[in-house]
């Protein structure tokens with residue numbers, strides 16, 4: 678199935694409303710963290726029923742509205758994605774650790790991928806009531822106002838946000854940090870790849886680098902960056918939808934310096 682412009686527009690509008698609905702559900706759990714059962718998925722990788730229930734809501738709403746679209750969520754996995762033309766790629770709570778620690782750096786990330794490219798990206802930060810949205814070819818917005826990456830040309834022009842997980846060796850992120858600091862830069866890590874990437878799209882950070890990130894964490898925000906005038910690596914090259922990939926993103930003039938930070 679090849680999606681028409683009208684069908685992409687319809688999915689964009691639905692994703693914006695759905696992100697807000699899911700955000701309200703997640704905020705209900707956020708207000709009652711003591712009630713959650715937290716389980717480990719591995720070192721520094723946790724999950725609770727907040728993630729699962731929020732994803733189940735998103736998944737059911739999309740299945741009801743767009744029954745022929747496939748779904749790929751962090752917590753419930755793939756559904757009908759083999760050979761599918763259109764796939765919803767969802768992280769119901771990106772920044773699970775900050776969420777469970779009662780911190781505000783978490784969000785809902787919803788991307789729609791068709792023909793091998795991200796066509797719709799919506800990231801909603803309920804604690805900040807900030808909704809980042811982009812439709813391919815139509816720019817990026819924060820709460821309805823156009824956003825643009827920072828016009829940075831040097832690592833010393835601001836802060837680069839880094840992502841790290843135990844999916845990659847410690848030596849890799851230490852090398853990234855050393856190169857960044859020796860290059861006159863500074864790092865931050867907020868625990869949410871999607872939110873960190875959105876902050877690049879609106880100019881709060883001047884770049885994002887992570888040796889490995891999953892597709893559901895970043896696809897929506899990567900579209901926001903390119904629609905906000907930024908440049909990213911070809912994240913979906915190969916089988917990155919399933920396997921994840923490294924991510925480098927930032928203003929075009931700074932992109933070579935950001936890419937040079939990678940091992």
Ligand code: LIP
Nearest residue numbers: 771772773840841842869870894
């Ligand atoms: C997070 C990513 C982040 C990464 C964290 C974690 P989660 O996703 O958004 O980029 O550095 O380790 O994987 O697990 O909070 O959905």
